[in-house]
Amino acid sequence: MSDLLGMFQGLMNGFGIAFTLNNLMFALLGAFLGTIVGILPGLGPAATISLLLPLSFKIGSPVTSIIMMAGIFYGAMYGGSTTSILVNIPGEAASVVTCIDGYQMALKGRAGPALGISAIGSFIAGTLGVIGLTFVAPPLAEFALKFGPPEYFSLTILGLLMASLLGGTSILKGLIMIVLGLLLGSVGLDPISGAIRFTWGFFMLQEGVDFVTLAMGLFGIGEILYNLEKELKTELVTKKISHLWPTLKDWAESKWAIVRGSFIGFFIGILPGGGAVISSLVSYAVEKKISKHPEEFGKGAIQGVAGPESANNSAASASFIPLLTLGIPGNAAIAMIFAALLIQGVQPGPFLITERPDVFWGVVASMYIGNAMLLILNLPLVGMWVQLLRVPYAILAPIIVLFCCIGVYSVRNTVFDIWIMGIFGVFGYLLRKLDFEPGPMILAFVLGPILERSLRQALLISAGSPWIFFKRPISGTMMGFLLLFILFQIVMTLRKKWSKGSS
Amino acid sequence: MKKVKTIGWLLVCCSLLLAPGLGGAQEKFPTKPIELVVPFAAGGSTDVLARLVAKFAPKYFDKPLVVINKPGGGGVTGTEGVVRSAPNGHILYVGYGSGHDLVMPHFQKLPYKTFEDLSSVCLLSVHSVVIIIRADAPYKTMKEMIEWGKKKEQVTASVSTKAGSVDITFQAVGKTTGLKMVTVPFRGGAESVTAIVGGQTDCGGNHPSEVISHIKAKRLIPIAVALEQRDPAIPDVPTFKELGYNVVTAGSVKGVAAPKGTPPEAIRYLAERFKKVCEDQEFIQAMKDIGQPVMYKGPVDFAKYLQDGYEQYGKLIKEFNVKLE
Numbered sequence: 001m002s003d004l005l006g007m008f009q010g011l012m013n014g015f016g017i018a019f020t021l022n023n024l025m026f027a028l029l030g031a032f033l034g035t036i037v038g039i040l041p042g043l044g045p046a047a048t049i050s051l052l053l054p055l056s057f058k059i060g061s062p063v064t065s066i067i068m069m070a071g072i073f074y075g076a077m078y079g080g081s082t083t084s085i086l087v088n089i090p091g092e093a094a095s096v097v098t099c100i101d102g103y104q105m106a107l108k109g110r111a112g113p114a115l116g117i118s119a120i121g122s123f124i125a126g127t128l129g130v131i132g133l134t135f136v137a138p139p140l141a142e143f144a145l146k147f148g149p150p151e152y153f154s155l156t157i158l159g160l161l162m163a164s165l166l167g168g169t170s171i172l173k174g175l176i177m178i179v180l181g182l183l184l185g186s187v188g189l190d191p192i193s194g195a196i197r198f199t200w201g202f203f204m205l206q207e208g209v210d211f212v213t214l215a216m217g218l219f220g221i222g223e224i225l226y227n228l229e230k231e232l233k234t235e236l237v238t239k240k241i242s243h244l245w246p247t248l249k250d251w252a253e254s255k256w257a258i259v260r261g262s263f264i265g266f267f268i269g270i271l272p273g274g275g276a277v278i279s280s281l282v283s284y285a286v287e288k289k290i291s292k293h294p295e296e297f298g299k300g301a302i303q304g305v306a307g308p309e310s311a312n313n314s315a316a317s318a319s320f321i322p323l324l325t326l327g328i329p330g331n332a333a334i335a336m337i338f339a340a341l342l343i344q345g346v347q348p349g350p351f352l353i354t355e356r357p358d359v360f361w362g363v364v365a366s367m368y369i370g371n372a373m374l375l376i377l378n379l380p381l382v383g384m385w386v387q388l389l390r391v392p393y394a395i396l397a398p399i400i401v402l403f404c405c406i407g408v409y410s411v412r413n414t415v416f417d418i419w420i421m422g423i424f425g426v427f428g429y430l431l432r433k434l435d436f437e438p439g440p441m442i443l444a445f446v447l448g449p450i451l452e453r454s455l456r457q458a459l460l461i462s463a464g465s466p467w468i469f470f471k472r473p474i475s476g477t478m479m480g481f482l483l484l485f486i487l488f489q490i491v492m493t494l495r496k497k498w499s500k501g502s503s
Numbered sequence: 504m505k506k507v508k509t510i511g512w513l514l515v516c517c518s519l520l521l522a523p524g525l526g527g528a529q530e531k532f533p534t535k536p537i538e539l540v541v542p543f544a545a546g547g548s549t550d551v552l553a554r555l556v557a558k559f560a561p562k563y564f565d566k567p568l569v570v571i572n573k574p575g576g577g578g579v580t581g582t583e584g585v586v587r588s589a590p591n592g593h594i595l596y597v598g599y600g601s602g603h604d605l606v607m608p609h610f611q612k613l614p615y616k617t618f619e620d621l622s623s624v625c626l627l628s629v630h631s632v633v634i635i636i637r638a639d640a641p642y643k644t645m646k647e648m649i650e651w652g653k654k655k656e657q658v659t660a661s662v663s664t665k666a667g668s669v670d671i672t673f674q675a676v677g678k679t680t681g682l683k684m685v686t687v688p689f690r691g692g693a694e695s696v697t698a699i700v701g702g703q704t705d706c707g708g709n710h711p712s713e714v715i716s717h718i719k720a721k722r723l724i725p726i727a728v729a730l731e732q733r734d735p736a737i738p739d740v741p742t743f744k745e746l747g748y749n750v751v752t753a754g755s756v757k758g759v760a761a762p763k764g765t766p767p768e769a770i771r772y773l774a775e776r777f778k779k780v781c782e783d784q785e786f787i788q789a790m791k792d793i794g795q796p797v798m799y800k801g802p803v804d805f806a807k808y809l810q811d812g813y814e815q816y817g818k819l820i821k822e823f824n825v826k827l828e
Contacts, residue, residue: 335546
């Protein structure tokens with residue numbers, strides 16, 4: 001009990017810190033900047049925080065600057081869905097899934113409800129995530145530590161299985177895309193032996209193809225090339241825009257998807273590495289499985305937007321847990337915040353909460369406020385974004401290309417990546433012509449390296465015995481699920497075939 | 504159109520931050536802000552070092568120092584960018600002496616010559632390799648671990664990358680102690696720390712800056728340092744030599760370099776001002792807190808130090824037959 005009391009007291013003190021005019025202003029600034037960079041394709045929160053880092057020393061106290069940086073990070077998660085829905089460009093790996101139904105909704109004139117439900121879902125999930133961060137951070141961080149190579153392997157296999165279900169019409173085409181993605185993910189240094197693979201002599205390829213480069217090419221440029229073929233229409237979306245806001249029916253359909261997505265995102269999002277991506281995949285798969293109309297998925301089902309968007313937002317909150325409680329940064333943007341804390345003389349880790357309670361609770365409290373700010377900031381923007389679809393495509397397309405180039409360049413400050421993006425743009429165009437879905441490919445590209453690394457690490461640890469995947473409780477449980485799932489699918493398929501044959 | 508305008512302004516601001524000022528021609532060095540190119544991702548130990556230097560620089564430099572991250576190719580891409588830039592002292596490489604300078608050239612040909620194409624400016628810090636174990640491991644010292652390990656099929660060690668300074672250190676540990684050491688490469692220092700904190704491997708090797716908070720939290724115990732002398736960041740930890748094992752590496756060296764052909768007066772200016780930063784008491788304390796002890800050497804001493812480190816790694820790699828396959 002005294003523990004809980006201490007937490008409340010800490011949180012209250014945190015609110016005291018977060019509610020000073022100065023900190024409120026910087027939280028708002030962070031949320032605002034985050035929304036903008038989230039929307040701009042390619043320009044991610046990590047790059048933004050790194051640009052603002054020198055400025056943050058001038059702001060003064062570490063609390064204030066971290067409040068702003070955290071705002072940029074979770075603000076970007078709000079904005080990330082916007083380009084996925086409007087123009088089919090995922091700004092980050094965790095929004096790839098949103099493209100599938102989000103863009104379809106936009107094509108049907110339902111961009112408003114899609115954006116609205118993402119903002120509301122993001123708010124609910126973000127807040128639930130912060131509540132989790134407040135009360136269960138330390139024990140969950142210990143749980144995350146139990147995730148070693150065998151657990152990552154099992155989880156990633158599970159994720160890939162989910163990705164194969166995204167394939168759309170043909171399972172074979174989905175599998176081809178996954179294999180291509182895995183191959184593409186193997187470009188660069190071999191994660192275990194350090195040997196150079198498929199780099200064609202380019203040093204820039206030693207660390208592989210960058211996600212942003214691939215996503216902008218495959219989705220952004222590919223889509224534009226494809227649209228160029230069509231007769232030039234004045235608007236991308238010809239059908240009239242029916243509702244600006246989600247209707248009560250939309251809300252009824254997506255409220256539980258939001259709640260489920262929040263929980264999935266929170267628990268998987270704690271894991272450093274692929275947490276957020278896998279959580280969005282799992283959420284999508286869960287929604288499709290339990291839906292009464294699974295056939296609507298891929299054609300603009302609102303749950304397919306609400307679930308994954310909520311999952312990636314609560315994953316964003318959860319990713320602060322390993323940083324604040326263990327001093328372990330889980331992704332690039334969090335690593336920047338980690339560095340900022342270090343430079344300010346604050347050591348993130350187990351002692352943060354006792355040594356610098358002002359930083360810990362101040363930042364946590366500011367996240368409650370920031371999420372509310374983001375909702376207020378984002379809802380009015382929905383109307384503006386929907387208007388954007390009225391911009392003639394002849395103007396919109398070059399702007400998208402320009403922003404893709406800037407985004408890709410900003411990742412590593414090199415023109416080389418823009419060329420790579422161009423190549424993948426042409427490839428993306430071909431995929432559309434041949435009716436392949438690029439989603440599974442890019443997800444396999446993200447998950448492939450994690451899969452390979454964890455498999456080989458686990459086998460090194462076990463001296464070559466594959467039993468390690470079944471012996472360890474968490475990994476064994478996931479493997480069990482996996483086998484059951486595959487068995488279930490096989491039985492279902494056979495039964496279908498059998499009943500067809502007999503009738 | 505509002506969006507376009509907002510974005511436009513944002514871009515203008517960004518480009519202002521990114522672009523170096525347009526300096527006049529015949530002024531005294533430096534005529535514009537000095538770029539510190541870090542060839543690694545933001546947030547890593549080299550990046551934090553560069554940013555701390557930049558934070559303290561305004562007191563001693565006439566123009567601001569701006570940190571730019573150019574990650575890729577294990578550090579080669581960003582370094583090559585500096586090698587190919589105008590040699591006027593306004594573009595510097597921070598991290599000179601990292602793995603891709605001292606270790607990688609032994610395995611593959613780089614697109615530039617590490618020592619001929621870069622002029623050393625000064626050394627800022629040396630990161631030792633420290634061997635760490637979990638606090639609840641059945642062994643508490645190097646000696647106990649070796650005894651424990653001899654009864655086992657293998658001893659696993661988490662390392663940040665294959666054929667880096669940590670990996671080579673463990674190869675040397677295996678050879679000199681007779682243990683069957685299996686190194687498990689992770690993706691960078693942070694992930695390998697997570698693995699050892701989580702007890703995935705029997706031991707780990709990291710730079711002190713990566714584990715100092717876990718040592719303070721008593722989750723991890725440092726058992727040996729692979730340097731010639733003890734590391735000032737963790738002065739209580741004995742070296743391998745003290746323990747009776749011949750495992751010595753140069754660690755990871757973090758200095759500053761300028762492209763070949765940079766005017767000597769610019770190098771002199773830079774070395775002098777960096778020295779002043781390195782003598783700043785607040786800077787020394789800040790560096791100590793993050794586990795990166797300050798170690799300054801001027802251009803000539805630093806060049807020799809690098810050459811020695813390079814040759815030492817070459818010797819170790821040959822001796823232990825480390826290969827990339």
